[in-house]
Amino acid sequence: MTHDHDLVLRPTARQTEAALNPPAGRNGGDLVVETLQGLGATTVFGLPGQHALGMFDALRRSSLAYVGLRVENNAGFAADAYGRITGEAAPLLLSTGPGALMSLAALQEAAAASAPVLAIGSQIPSAGLGGGRHGYLHELRDQQASFRDIVKSVHTVRTASQIPSAIAAAWESALTAPHGPVWVEIPQDVLLAGTTLPVVTAMDATPRDLVPRPELTAVAAHLLSDAVRPAIIAGGGVVRSDATGKLLALAEKLDAPVVTTFGGKGAFPWEHPLSLQSWLEDRHTTDLLEDADVLLVVGSGLGELSSNYHTFAPRGRVIQIEADLGKLESNHPALGIHADARLALSALLETVEERRDEAAAERVRTLLTKVRERIAAQDLTLEQQVLASVRAALPDTSPSFWDMTILGYWAWSAFDARRPNTMHSAQGAGGLGYGFPAALGAAAADRTRPVLAVSGDGGAMYSIAELATARQYDLPVTWLIVDDGGYGILREYMTDAFGEATATELTRPDFVALAESFGVPAVRTTPESLREDLSRALAEPGPSVVVLPALLRMFAPTHL
Structure with missing residues (x-):
């Protein structure tokens, strides 16, 4: 009998x-890029x-496009954005020790935002592995330990034949809901050793579907159908799926x-008659959600920001749809x-x-009117003008x-x-430092439309080196x-809490001259000319910088 x-x-x-x-002439690095x-995969990010070097040498024998950034953390942010935009696993190639460790903050963001990043790092030669101190350059006692607390899964390679299966397993893990970063580790000698293994062709690493249990769907549908005042909180999981x-x-x-939560921006049409928009740092919004007799939470763990700093206390029945098992009922029954x-x-x-x-x-209109009146009473015309522009x-x-900056905080809401x-x-x-390198990753995913990055002057200094990347590619x-001469939001926090701010004022460069020194056109603008500039x-091809000297203030959130 012949089976299918x-x-x-x-x-x-x-x-x-x-x-x-x-x-002839292939090595372990070739097995990586072939897999x-x-x-x-079509594009990889990294820094040699x-x-x-075995992986990077193999890139020239492949059809993969390489985008090399100047700092590993920025390469991680670029891969994160590529994964968010495409929904594909974004390969991130890293070296051992300092190179690997420099990516950790970016991988933490990818984990928190469920971005599928496939980080592949090298290791010291196999002879030095085992927890000792052999004196190899970049050696760590346990490199994987630095990643286990951050990534979804860790995959270890010790022989060339393990490379395709390990990378395929990591790929599947990264793309199984909830998406997230994964770590693959391959020793230097395995990457450099010649191989006579066949060329890796198509690999099947189809992510598993995470299907709802029908008995739970039945109960949820019954609750929602019979609800008097249902409401929905839509998180980033709605967008990602x-x-x-x-x-x-x-x-x-x-x-x-x-x-919509701040991570779920765009999950629901902003001007729809049923849209409460994203005013989560607002007691009026919190009150409306607490008043719902059935609240459907989709793709959100109801963390600190989504719960108005944990002041949200729903009185009705909550239904939570969540792909991340650890977030299910983690904050509310x-x-x-x-x-x-x-x-x-x-x-x-x-x-x-x-x-x-x-x-x-009508409840939606009433709520949004209250929000607008509250913001209007705070004399924040400049901030609203800038965001509208x-x-x-x-x-x-x-x-x-958007980086972690006052204008970004405004944009969330x-x-x-x-x-x-x-x-x-x-x-x-x-x-800090996410906005610009992430935008570079998104542009690498799709060059047909311009991409915007927004930073404050403090966050911008994390990413200045990537002006060279923007120009090179x-x-x-x-x-x-937005240049306000320091860490603006921390200045506000400290002044409110302690009466004055410490360690928030910054000497910064002439950003226009600095950008132009990289060959990137730049302009200094004003709130009045921002929209035009x-x-x-x-509209112009290639990279550009717009500098807005402005002291913006954050609107006062209401928790009580």
């Missing part, structure tokens, strides 16, 4: 011929180092207001459904009964990447991300630097 799988597993004559006669190609259309259909079927957001929303959409609530849109200048389909998966920030882990990124910069 026999037909799949039996090599063709051409495959057999190729396997028996592999090209990445076989898995479907002594122990990793490409479930925005399902969410819109479900909200309309239930007449349920929807608020709920009917916990461990599932991919798209699959769970599809199941609910087919199961819930339609309900009509003429008062829902950015929105007007940025094409609807262009991605934007007040920026209309007009398309799904177009607004990203470092609010997951909160590290001619990436269409416009970098808006930013529009012009975004």
Whole structure:
């Protein structure tokens, strides 16, 4: 009897011929890049180092596009953004010890934001492994230990034959919901040793579907169908699983207001009659959500920011759909459904009964009016003008990447991300320096549309070296630097808490002259000319810098 799988597993004559006669001059590094190609990768990020040179030499024998950044952490941010934009695993090639460790802050952000980054690092030669101190350059007693607390999974290679399977397993892990970063480690001698193994062809590392249990879907559908005042919190999982259309259909079927978390920007249309927008640092919004008799939370763990600094105390029944098992019911008791957001929303959409609530849109209008009145009372015209100018200048389909800066904090609540998966920030882990290198990664993923990066002057100094990367690869990124002479938000925090600020004032360069020294055109703008200058910069090919000297203030959040 012939089984179907026999037909799949039996090599063709051409495959057999190729396997028996592999090209000469290959090594372990070639197995790495061949496996990445076989898995479907097209672009890799990284920075070479002594122990990793076998991988980098093999790149020239491959069709993979390489984007090399100047600091490993920035390379990690670029890979993070590439993964967010494409939904594909973004390979990140790193060297041993200092090179690997420099990526940790970026991988922490990727973990917090569920970005699929496939980090492949080298190791000291195999003879030195085992926890001793052999005196090798870059040696760590246990390099993997530095990554285990951050990444989804760790994969160790000790022989060339293990490379394809280890990378394929890591790829599958990175892309199984919830997405996240993974770590693969390969010793220097394994990467450099010649190999006669056949060329790696197509690899199957299809991620597993995370399907909701039908009995839980039935209970959730019953609760939502019978709800009097349902509401929905939509997190980043909705965007990552490409479930925005399902969410819109479900909200309309239930007449349920929807608020998007800062990580879920773009998950629901901003101007929709049921849109509560993203004003989570607002007691009026918190009150409305607490008043819901059934609250559906999709793709959010209801962490610190999403719960208005843990002041949110729902009084109704909570249904939580979450792909990350560790986040399920971690902050509030709920009917916990461990599932991919798209699959769970599809199941609910087919199961819930339609309900009509003429008062829902009115509740939304009332809430947004209260929010606007609260902000209007704080004399923040400049901040709103600047954010409106950015929105007007940025094409609807262009991605934007926001650093941890006051304008970024405003954008979390007040920026209309007009398309799904177009607004990203470092609010997951909160590290500085994310905006510009992340924008470079997004531009490498799609050069057909301009990309915006937004930083303060403090955060910008983390990424200045990457102006060389932007120029070298001619990436269409416009970098808006809001220069207020220091760490502006920390200045506010310290002044509010202690009466004065310490260690927040910064000497900084002439950013325009500095950008131009890299061959990147730059302009100094004003709040009045920002829209025009930013529009012009975004319309020009290649990289550009726009510097806005301005002292912005944060709106006062309300927790009580």
